[in-house]
Amino acid sequence: MISTDVLVLGAGAAGLMCAATAGYRGKNVIVVDMGKKPGRKILISGGGRCNFTNENASPENYLCQNPHFVKSALSRYTQFDFIDLVERHGMPFHHKTLGQLFCDNGAQDIVDILMTECEWAGVEVHLRSEVLHIEKSDSGYIVKTTDKSFQCQSLVVASGGLTMPKLGATPIGYKVAEQFGLEVLPTKAALVPFTLHEHDKQRFDGLSGISIPTTVSSEDGTSFKENILFTHRGLSGPAILQISSFWRAGQTVTIDLLPESAISDLIQQWRETQSQKSLKNLLSTVLPKRFVESLVNHKDITDKAINQLSKDDVAYLVQYLHHWQIKPNGTEGYRTAEVTLGGVNTDELSSKTFEAKKAKGLYFIGEVIDVTGHLGGYNFQFAWSSGVACGQAVS
Known part of the structure; x- marks a missing residue:
């Protein structure tokens, strides 16, 4: 002894x-x-x-x-x-x-x-x-x-x-x-990446490695302004790891994809300067091109010339891009969690x-x-x- x-x-x-x-x-x-x-x-x-x-x-x-x-x-x-x-x-x-x-x-x-x-x-x-x-x-x-x-x-x-x-x-x-x-x-598990349901996994197939500066919020109102990262299994990046500590199974996560600029203001600017150009091309100047193409391909947003966007179209884009919602399937668990x-x-x-x-x-x-x-x-x-x-x- x-x-x-x-x-x-x-x-x-x-x-x-x-x-x-x-x-x-x-x-x-x-x-x-x-x-x-x-x-x-x-x-x-x-x-x-x-x-x-x-x-x-x-x-x-x-x-x-x-x-x-x-x-x-x-x-x-x-x-x-x-x-x-x-x-x-x-x-x-x-x-x-x-x-x-x-x-x-x-x-x-x-x-x-x-x-x-x-x-x-x-x-x-x-x-x-x-x-x-x-x-x-x-x-x-x-x-x-x-x-x-x-x-x-x-x-x-x-x-x-x-x-x-x-x-x-x-x-x-x-x-x-x-x-x-x-x-x-x-x-x-906390400070951990999210896994996605199969339909979302298929939607984001091919986006692995893309990083976007965002503000991510949980249902309890907590939010973090950092990057998200698409992975083979789901979503990661600092903002996702942070919000995972506040997320509970079955809840939705809300992501502002353009935290630095209002899409309604951008559309107004584009109308004045580049009204013939397509929404897809102009959105690709403020968001990763592959991500925008995925949204268009899956009909999450409709591609039109900027001068053809109606008031309802703009309202939809405001809601979609500033309040993008994802319901995770779960997390990667203790295997990759930091704490x-x-x-x-x-x-x-x-x-x-x-x-x-x-x-x-x-x-x-x-x-x-x-x-x-x-x-x-x-x-x-x-x-x-x-x-x-x-x-x-x-x-």
């Missing part, structure tokens, strides 16, 4: 951040992870470049049944604190649109920083170590893994959600929560320490709890913030 002050389950973003923070406080810390290497999800994030935080991170960027829960951790360890950390390690990074920050060289740089911090803080990391059994003891918790047993005073569950099962995602964090009487809210929506109910945890109210010395951080950030580095920022808050509290 190996004794330690703190045992962290999961060598991901939140777990490693927590471990290093606790280690620097003089705690004996061990991290166990069933994977072959640490930070596996970090390594594939952001197309391998890891969108590690967002300059605009604030509580408004998170979905949680209790919208106030994230405030404490985010205010005590901010995006600028994490930027300071990567700068201290000399890691080159760059800014993208909407406040996103990415590694110049690759996501391995972030994992290297976290592992270096853990090494400096005296943290032990045990890989290829699957948790088989957990029980409460007089002085804390006993955790049995495939090859060892650990006795710890504080047990931190940073096991992530259900996304990307190929990387070893399991429901262990939810099982531990339920074992100790904590409520786990229903989970679903898991739902998880351990935050009402069961202290927002200051992330300790379970019903189980002293048991903590939950990161994706395993019911906190889901928007796309763009927000989920990583919550991992850093919750990891630090917990690391400062564990005994």
Whole structure:
């Protein structure tokens, strides 16, 4: 039996951040992870470049049944604190649109920083170590893994959600929560592409790879102004990933295909300057040509010369192009989702320490709890913030 002050389950973003923070406080810390290497999800994030935080991170960027829960951790360890950390390690990074920050060289740089911090803080990391059994003891918790047993005073569950099962995602964090009487809210894949019904798939056959700047809205009124992308299976792109967190099965998604200009104004301009030209040709100057051709071919819009468009035609185009409606068949699921929506109910945890109210010395951080950030580095920022808050509290 190996004794330690703190045992962290999961060598991901939140777990490693927590471990290093606790280690620097003089705690004996061990991290166990069933994977072959640490930070596996970090390594594939952001197309391998890891969108590690967002300059605009604030509580408004998170979905949680209790919208106030994230405030404490985010205010005590901010995006600028994490930027300071990567700068201290000399890691080159760059800014993208909407406040996103990415590694110049690759996501391995972030994992290297976290592992270096853990090494400096005296943290032990045990890989290829699957948790088989957990029980409460007089002085804390006993955790049995495939090859060892650990006795710890504080047990931190940073096991992530259900996304990307190929990387070893399991429901262990939810099982531990339920074992100790904590409520786990229903989970679903989030920040995930939509799949389409067969008739829509056939309509958009041949459009794969086309990207359109849009504003996408869900039935609850949430909207995001970013690109959509046609794929072989359905719809993706930043706006679709964002809205997927708010979409529920059977609902319709509304897409403004021309968020920067009113089609009625464009038609008026065209009437004055190019009234003999066809609607199809002129629409192809503001929307991808293949997409416009598909709409005409499937008779979604009628091709006429601009000077032949009636008032009703214009009204139809306004409705169609600014309120284009799609009813997804579903999503691509956990296989390609970036995060898991739902998880351990935050009402069961202290927002200051992330300790379970019903189980002293048991903590939950990161994706395993019911906190889901928007796309763009927000989920990583919550991992850093919750990891630090917990690391400062564990005994």
